Amino acid sequence: MAFRTKMLLLEIIEGNRQLANIVYNLLLFIPSAIIFFRINSLNRIYGHKGLMHFRNTFLFLAAAFAARTIMGIMLVPRMHSVISDFISEGSLVIVVSMLNGIFEFALIMAFISLGYSLVWKHVSESIYVGVKVRTETLLYGIAILIAFIGYFTSNQLSLIAAIFFVMAYALHVTYSNYRTAVKDRKRNNLLQMFLITLIMISLILIMGVVGALITPIFPQVAVYVYVFTVGIFWLILFGILYMTDMR
Amino acid sequence: MVKKRERLEVIHDILVAVRDNGNSIKPTRLLYASNLSPQMFKEYCQELVDKGFMEIVEDRKGKKNYILTEKGFNFLSRYRVIVDFIEGFGL
Numbered sequence: 646m647a648f649r650t651k652m653l654l655l656e657i658i659e660g661n662r663q664l665a666n667i668v669y670n671l672l673l674f675i676p677s678a679i680i681f682f683r684i685n686s687l688n689r690i691y692g693h694k695g696l697m698h699f700r701n702t703f704l705f706l707a708a709a710f711a712a713r714t715i716m717g718i719m720l721v722p723r724m725h726s727v728i729s730d731f732i733s734e735g736s737l738v739i740v741v742s743m744l745n746g747i748f749e750f751a752l753i754m755a756f757i758s759l760g761y762s763l764v765w766k767h768v769s770e771s772i773y774v775g776v777k778v779r780t781e782t783l784l785y786g787i788a789i790l791i792a793f794i795g796y797f798t799s800n801q802l803s804l805i806a807a808i809f810f811v812m813a814y815a816l817h818v819t820y821s822n823y824r825t826a827v828k829d830r831k832r833n834n835l836l837q838m839f840l841i842t843l844i845m846i847s848l849i850l851i852m853g854v855v856g857a858l859i860t861p862i863f864p865q866v867a868v869y870v871y872v873f874t875v876g877i878f879w880l881i882l883f884g885i886l887y888m889t890d891m892r
Numbered sequence: 893m894v895k896k897r898e899r900l901e902v903i904h905d906i907l908v909a910v911r912d913n914g915n916s917i918k919p920t921r922l923l924y925a926s927n928l929s930p931q932m933f934k935e936y937c938q939e940l941v942d943k944g945f946m947e948i949v950e951d952r953k954g955k956k957n958y959i960l961t962e963k964g965f966n967f968l969s970r971y972r973v974i975v976d977f978i979e980g981f982g983l
Contacts, residue, residue: 685972691900691969695983762983822982839981889973
């Protein structure tokens with residue numbers, strides 16, 4: 646019975662792929678936005694730089710998934726024909742293309758913000774690259790460059806490589822912090838939870854890449870990846886809501 | 893040897909000193925309570941006033957006192973949450 650239900654669910658999702666895509670992006674946008682507002686409420690009380698960049702991670706994630714949601718809605722055939730009554734097909738293509746660019750930029754900025762929030766204390770505020778630029782400005786520039794490369798070459802390799810690099814670095818930094826905490830005998834369940842969360846997000850990324858490669862052969866794999874990803878995001882949401890609740 | 897206090901902890905200690913003194917404290921008294929050098933004390937207080945955590949008011953004798961603002965009280969009530977969050981995530 647459970648197997649039949651599962652197969653039926655997979656059939657429904659397969660048959661309504663566009664709708665499933667919209668719901669998926671919406672289910673990632675909602676927790677990202679809520680987390681952003683919750684962390685922002687803390688940052689408004691005390692403007693800590695690490696907290697600010699950590700908050701920005703979820704701002705950019707929310708922006709990325711919002712762009713994908715809107716893109717998905719615009720590409721639904723019925724919506725597409727309604728929108729076409731108001732704007733030309735050419736303009737529609739440009740808007741969808743821009744939304745895709747926004748998605749790529751926001752996604753890479755989200756991971757860069759995450760990485761920077763962990764290492765900002767050890768990095769100087771300005772870096773000399775021919776001229777003196779603020780580190781944050783340089784990171785924005787790198788994100789725009791990577792998004793441009795992906796956008797104009799229609800090749801997501803640079804985007805994926807950048808995200809993996811940042812995730813690997815974030816994992817390394819968090820694991821080092823965790824080892825230091827254990828060595829100093831400072832029990833920190835939250836740091837442990839964060840490390841586990843980063844490992845799970847890395848797994849999602851790996852599964853996403855593998856899933857994209859083998860989806861043509863095993864379409865159900867993509868569904869499992871989507872469900873796992875949504876599950877992780879909502880777990881992170883509940884974790885942060887619990888931690889930041891008024892005590 | 894006394895462990896060096898983190899920035900957030902110093903700010904917390906200053907604001908607590910103001911609050912525990914009936915939300916009005918003279919600069920000299922606050923200096924002693926904060927356990928900071930005069931130079932660091934001046935920098936921290938200026939920052940706290942600039943960021944709206946404290947205000948300087950004059951009493952009836954024209955003497956300056958530090959008081960907490962609503963933002964300052966808010967910080968104290970959420971201090972533990974903020975510290976746990978920052979330390980927990982290693983930010």
